[in-house]
Amino acid sequence: MSKGTENLVWHEAAVKKDERRMKNGHESFILWFTGLSASGKSSVANKLAHSLFERGKQAVVLDGDNIRHGLNNDLGFKEADRKENIRRIGEVSKLFVESGQIVLTAFISPYRDDRDLVRGLVDRGEFIEVHVKCSLEECEKRDPKGLYQKARRNEIQHFTGISAPYEEPLNPEIVLDTEKDSIDVCVEKILNELKRNRLI
Template sequence: MNNNDGPDTNIIWHRSSIRKEDRQKQNGHKSVMIWFTGLSGSGKSTISNALQHELFKKKINVYLLDGDNLRHGINRNLTFTAKDRQENIRRTAEIGKLFVDAGIVVLAALISPFEKERLNARALYEPNEFIEVYVKCSIKECEMRDPKGLYKKVRKGEIKQFTGIDQPYEEPQNPEIIIDTTKLSIEDSVKTIADYLFNKVHIIPNTRE
């Protein structure tokens, strides 16, 4: 019985005969993790969903892991304590890694408030496979938008441990992309990220017809 956090020493990694590179070649594009982080109401889900639609139109195999949706399933046993938020991010990053290995572009939209946990998520991926998008928006603006009515519930004392109010949000130190949704429209935000993917990451090789 293994009492450590790592896998049991009797469990051996089984190497697949099909490599990630083989799947990417068959799909005709690279696979990456695009990690959206920001306050509730900043626009993470809206922009990531719009980006997913744009990439899908361009024949990119893409899938969105939305934080709220994951809490309806694989993460439904987790609360919003710091410890459970850590586990929430760990699970999502591990699931995303499987998608990337399958040759799929995966988007993850989570508040993910702590820099350390985002760095731990990044560490699971190879260089240039993890693209952090900071969806920047002031807490004042997010509260004015309040698309899910959560801030109202927080102010009434109905929700505790809410990021930006009674839990901190640590801004990313070195994100690949910053999207300020107080200045950019959804369309411009998607274009900014898509341009980065196609012109900097080159998710579609130049040789593709």
């Protein structure tokens, strides 16, 4: 038990996760998009969210930059801050899963241990790791925000792929090759996988 929680008691929800899933007509789970900056995580996640919305599914996108504008605006990019960033997102994602929604998270999340920590927060089958695979060279060519250029000039410290490590997933449930495949192809691949596993 962490410090300060000894006087707290978990309050059970009146509406259970299974009841929400039944009403929504689909399972609730996390699609955790991980990959280098500019690999296409947010683009694929948002296109998928739109496709799910058109199919009447309850889905929400948690995007790395957007979350750092609010909930995590007190965190930097050193390893400890990155770990706390992912821990918080994991807890928020768990709440969405409990509410019966499909959660699409687009975070670099460079460390395997951090991604495994989030996997451990939810029940088996509720965490789907999606490796958005794209070479560093291609990501640098894209560089839509100019971040790689700044990192190469040492204007940005602790930048994943340049001055900080990225640990690729060892056994992701889904691998997307955004260097080869279009966003639409990637979205279709995920939808087919979700249907195959009877999640939607």
